[in-house]
Every structure is written in C-alpha cells, then in structure tokens.
Amino acid sequence: MAVAHESCCSRCITFLITIGFMALFLWLSLRVNEPKCYLDSIYVPALNKTLNSTHKNTTILFALKLANGNKDKGIRYDDVQLSFKVFVSMNDTRPLGNATVQNFYQGHQKKATKRGNFTAAFGNLTAAVAQKVWYRVDYNTTAKYKILFWYTKRHRLWGGANVEMNDSGLKVYAKPIKLGGNNPLVIESVAPNLLPHYRALLTFVIAAFLFLNACAFS
Structure with a gap:
C-alpha cells in the first residue's frame, strides 16, 4: 500500500510540474512587448x-x-x-x-x-x-x-x-x-536638474558652512 501511495504521489507531483511548465510556456507565448x-x-x-x-x-x-x-x-x-x-x-x-x-x-x-x-x-x-x-x-x-x-x-x-x-x-x-x-x-525649464543626493549634499555643505561661521564669531 505504501508503494502504491508513493507512486500516486509521484504521478501527482509530475502532473503538477508538467502543468506548471505548460502554464509558463503559454504565458511566455502570449506575453507581448x-x-x-x-x-x-x-x-x-x-x-x-x-x-x-x-x-x-x-x-x-x-x-x-x-x-x-x-x-x-x-x-x-x-x-x-x-x-x-x-x-x-x-x-x-x-x-x-x-x-x-x-x-x-x-x-x-x-x-x-x-x-x-x-x-x-x-x-x-x-x-x-x-x-x-x-x-x-x-x-x-x-x-x-x-x-x-x-x-x-x-x-x-x-x-x-x-x-x-x-x-x-x-x-x-x-x-x-x-x-x-x-x-x-x-x-x-532649461535649468539643470540636481539629483536628490546632490541636493542633500549641497544642503549639508551650506549647513556646515553656516555652523563654522557661527563658531568662528562666537
């Protein structure tokens, strides 16, 4: 009985894998760009x-x-x-x-x-x-x-x-x-677009410059 059960499970798994590959092939065939x-x-x-x-x-x-x-x-x-x-x-x-x-x-x-x-x-x-x-x-x-x-x-x-x-x-x-x-x-606009990380870097540089100026005059 165990052998028959394992054989049935193997056939089911093989069937599911086959269906999966067929579905994948069909999807690839129908997919368009x-x-x-x-x-x-x-x-x-x-x-x-x-x-x-x-x-x-x-x-x-x-x-x-x-x-x-x-x-x-x-x-x-x-x-x-x-x-x-x-x-x-x-x-x-x-x-x-x-x-x-x-x-x-x-x-x-x-x-x-x-x-x-x-x-x-x-x-x-x-x-x-x-x-x-x-x-x-x-x-x-x-x-x-x-x-x-x-x-x-x-x-x-x-x-x-x-x-x-x-x-x-x-x-x-x-x-x-x-x-x-x-x-x-x-x-x-024809003005150049700054990337987000460049904007952040520019903000950091300005903030650091203002901070150093504040320290120098304190």
Missing part, C-alpha cells in the same frame, strides 16, 4: 535660414521609425495617425497639421522606417519661445500581435515628444526621439 516608436528625422524648410523665401514653404517632411522587439511575434499596424504642433508659449501649442502612415505588417525583431510629408495648413511654422522653436509630435494607432498563426485583439498605441528645432530646419538632436506616452506637452 509594445513596439517602440521614434521620430527619426524631421525637416522644415521654413526654418532653414540658408534658403531664400522660406516663409512661403509650408512643407514638413518626416521619418517615423518603429521597432518590434518581440522575438517571436509579428505586429499588424493599423494606420498611424500623426499630429504636429508648434509651441507658442511654455505650455501652449497651435496645430500645424496631420499626417498618416499607411497600415503595414512588421516581422518579429524588425525595424521599419516610414517617410512622409504634408503641407502645414495652420499656425506659424517659425513661432519661437525664448528664441527657440519647439514642435510637438504625437502619434496614435492600434495594432494586433501575431502569435503563431493567429492575431490578438487590437491594442492602442500612442505617445508624443517635444522636439527642439534649429536654424537648418532640423531637430537639434540627431538621434531618433522616442515618442513616449509620459512625455508632457510642456517645455521644461
């Missing part, structure tokens, strides 16, 4: 001071880069909607226009660069805040993930970023700018 979307480049001829009569040119050219980091899942994007705005104050924008990147499929661990252009119908392309031109670029789309031979339900993808422009009509930073979901629609 959102693709990353970047503004790879942008060119606004109206901002290029080396050109003549730039104020008459209202064209905006751009390149969008999307990266699928999933190792075994493709992505079917619906149309990617883009909106472009120009800052007229630290926390206020005016629309410039919209653009659309047509729907497409992206294989696993693939990158895609989609180029486009549009004619700005609104606003002043050269509006400046503190003698700098800032644009706001946002994107919005939905996508389905391909797992083996079937697709998941649609997931909403969105994000945006503030883009500083230069006198050549290009963005100041050459590297692609990630259009993240938590980037606020406000121009942050």
Whole structure:
C-alpha cells in the first residue's frame, strides 16, 4: 500500500510540474512587448535660414521609425495617425497639421522606417519661445500581435515628444526621439536638474558652512 501511495504521489507531483511548465510556456507565448516608436528625422524648410523665401514653404517632411522587439511575434499596424504642433508659449501649442502612415505588417525583431510629408495648413511654422522653436509630435494607432498563426485583439498605441528645432530646419538632436506616452506637452525649464543626493549634499555643505561661521564669531 505504501508503494502504491508513493507512486500516486509521484504521478501527482509530475502532473503538477508538467502543468506548471505548460502554464509558463503559454504565458511566455502570449506575453507581448509594445513596439517602440521614434521620430527619426524631421525637416522644415521654413526654418532653414540658408534658403531664400522660406516663409512661403509650408512643407514638413518626416521619418517615423518603429521597432518590434518581440522575438517571436509579428505586429499588424493599423494606420498611424500623426499630429504636429508648434509651441507658442511654455505650455501652449497651435496645430500645424496631420499626417498618416499607411497600415503595414512588421516581422518579429524588425525595424521599419516610414517617410512622409504634408503641407502645414495652420499656425506659424517659425513661432519661437525664448528664441527657440519647439514642435510637438504625437502619434496614435492600434495594432494586433501575431502569435503563431493567429492575431490578438487590437491594442492602442500612442505617445508624443517635444522636439527642439534649429536654424537648418532640423531637430537639434540627431538621434531618433522616442515618442513616449509620459512625455508632457510642456517645455521644461532649461535649468539643470540636481539629483536628490546632490541636493542633500549641497544642503549639508551650506549647513556646515553656516555652523563654522557661527563658531568662528562666537
């Protein structure tokens, strides 16, 4: 009886371990990572001071880069909607226009660069805040993930970023700018941000300096 009992327990343990591995495999198969979307480049001829009569040119050219980091899942994007705005104050924008990147499929661990252009119908392309031109670029789309031979339900993808422009009509930073979901629609102060431990150190130094001065005059 003891042998039969041990055999039954062994089968139960083996069954539970098998179920656990199957659940883990299923979870890993169904788990997806959102693709990353970047503004790879942008060119606004109206901002290029080396050109003549730039104020008459209202064209905006751009390149969008999307990266699928999933190792075994493709992505079917619906149309990617883009909106472009120009800052007229630290926390206020005016629309410039919209653009659309047509729907497409992206294989696993693939990158895609989609180029486009549009004619700005609104606003002043050269509006400046503190003698700098800032644009706001946002994107919005939905996508389905391909797992083996079937697709998941649609997931909403969105994000945006503030883009500083230069006198050549290009963005100041050459590297692609990630259009993240938590980037606020406000121009942050250009003052350097002190890390918390640096602030604490600065406070300690000031306090020590005041203490030594007090001791010297006491």
